[in-house]
Amino acid sequence: MTIMIIGLLIFLGSHSIRIFAENWRQQKVAQLGLPTWKLAYSAVSVVGLAIAIYGFGQMRLEPIYIWFPPMGLRHAVALLMLPAFILLVAAYIPRNAIKAKLGHPMLLAVKVWALSHLLVNGRFGDIIFFAAFLVWGILAFKAAKKRDRANPPAVTATSIPATIATVVIGVVAYALFAFHLHSLLIGVSVFG
Template structure:
C-alpha cells in the first residue's frame, strides 16, 4: 500500500508543478524575477527532476501485470523512438508561436515553418509518442497508469494551448496564421542547418539506447 501512496503523492506533485507555474499570473511573476530564459531553464530542470521521480515511484508500486511483451513490441518501440528523437531535434528551440518551447517567436515565418506546418505542438507530440511507446513496453499497472496519463496530458495539452492562443491572438489572426502554415506543407530538401539538427537527433537516439540499461536498468536491444 505504501508503494501506491508514494506513487499517488508524486503524481500529485507532478500535476502541481506542471499547472501552477504556467498559469498566466504566476508565470508572469516568475518571469519577472527569473527572466524569460531563466524561467525556461528552471522549469525544464524541474520538469525533468519530477519526471525522474515519477518513474522511480512507479517502480516502487506493487507489480500487477496487465500484458506481457510481444515479439513486435521491441522493433516498434525502436523505430518510434528514433522518430521521436528526430522530431525533437527538428523542432526544439525553433520559433513557434503556437506552442511552448519556441525561441524568438517574433521571427516566425509561416511561409518557411518546416515541421510546424505538420504539427503545431511538436514537443507535445514527442511526449505523446514517447508515452505511447512506453505503455507498449511496460504492461504492468503502475507504468500503464504513469505513461498513459502522460500520453493523455500530451493529448489534451495542445487543445488547451490552442484555445489560449486563439483567445490571446484573436480568432481571425490565429486562424489566418494556422492556414498559412498549412499551405506550406511540401516535401523539401533539408537545409544544412536542418541536416545538422537531424544528425543531432540520431546521436541523441544512440545515446539513449546506450544509457537506457545504465540509467533505467533495462536494455533496449536484447
Template sequence: MAGWGEFVLAYAAFLLSHVIPTRPAIRDPAAAVLGQRGFTLAYSLLSVVLLTWLIVAAGRAPYVGLWDHAVWQRWAVNLAMPVALALVVFGLGAPNPLSFGGRAAGFDPDRPGIAGVARHPLLWALLLWASAHMIANGDLAHVLLFGGFALFSAMGMRMIDRRKRRRMPDWAQLAARTSAFPFAALMTGRWRPRGGPSVWRLAVWLAVWLALLWLHLPVIGADPLP
C-alpha cells in the first residue's frame, strides 16, 4: 500500500515518544539538565509537534473509505467536544493523585473535585475526542489514528488504576468518592458537588471551545459545524 510510509513513521514516532517519561534512564538525565519544569515543557512541545505531524500524515495517507459521511456524525463531534474540553480545562492542574501526573497536595477525598466527575479526566477527554472524530472520519487512516487514541486512553485508565492500587495503600479511601466512569459517583450517591465551578475555568473553557470552532476550518481544513 504505497503512500502509507509517512503515516506509519509518524505513528511510530508518536508512540515511541511516550516511552520517554516512563523510562528513568531517559527521563532522569533529561530532567537533570533541563529541570523538572523544563523537561515537562520540552516533552509537551515534542508531543504537540509529533501529534501535529501524525494528524497531517493521516490526511496525506491514501483514502480508503470504510463508511459514508452523514450529518449526525458531525453532531456527535459537536456534542462530545464541549464535554471533552470541560474535562481538560477543569482537570489540568487540579489536585488528583489518582491519575497520571496529578499532584497529591490539596486533594481532599471527601471533596475530590473533578475526580468526583471522572477519576481520569484527561484520558476521558481523549477518549471522547478520539471516538467522536473516528465516527466523523470514515476512512482507514483516520480510523487507525483516532481508534488508536481511543484504545490508548481506555487501556491507560485501567493500567493507572491497577498501578495506583499497588503503590498506594490508601487508594480505596482516596478513590471512594471518585468515578471510574463519568458521574458514576454522583449517580450512586457517593459524591455530591459542593459549590459552583470556578468562574475563570468556565471562561477558559468557553474561550477554548469557541477558538477551536473558529480555527478548525482554516487550520484543519474541515468545517466542524453540521
C-alpha cells in the first residue's frame, strides 16, 4: 500500500499545485515557458499515476477489509458512472452546454467516480485511493470556482449538436467501459 500512497502523493500533489501554490505555478510558467511547464507537469503526473496504479494492484493482493458493501450498491455505481462519463467527455468537446453550465465537468466527473467507487469498495486501500481522489476533486473544484470568480472565463455560445455529441459519446464510452474495458483493465466485471 505504501507504493500506492507514494504514487497518489506524486500524482495528486502535482495536480494540487493550482489549489495550494497558484502563485508559484505562475512564476514557474513565466520562468520556464508554458510548453516546458506542461511537459514537466505531464511527466511527473504520468509517473505518479503509474506508481499509484501499480501500488493499487499490489495492494489488492493482500487486502485489509474494513467493510463489505451490499451487492445492491453495484447498481448505484453503474448508474452514477453514466453521468460521470458524460461529464468527462464534456470537458473536451467545445461549445457543449454541459461545460458552459457547470464550468469544470472533469472535476465533477472525478468526484462522481470517486464517490461511487467508495460505495462499493470496502478494502482499506480502496478507501484510501478513492477518498484521496474525492478530497482532491472537492478542493480542486473549489479552487477552480474561486479562480473563475476572480477572472471570469469568456462566455462562449453553446451548440446543440455539440451537446448532443457530448451525451452520445459519453454514453458510448460508458457502455464500452462498463461492458468490456472495466473487466479487461481492472479485473472486475461491472455487471457480473
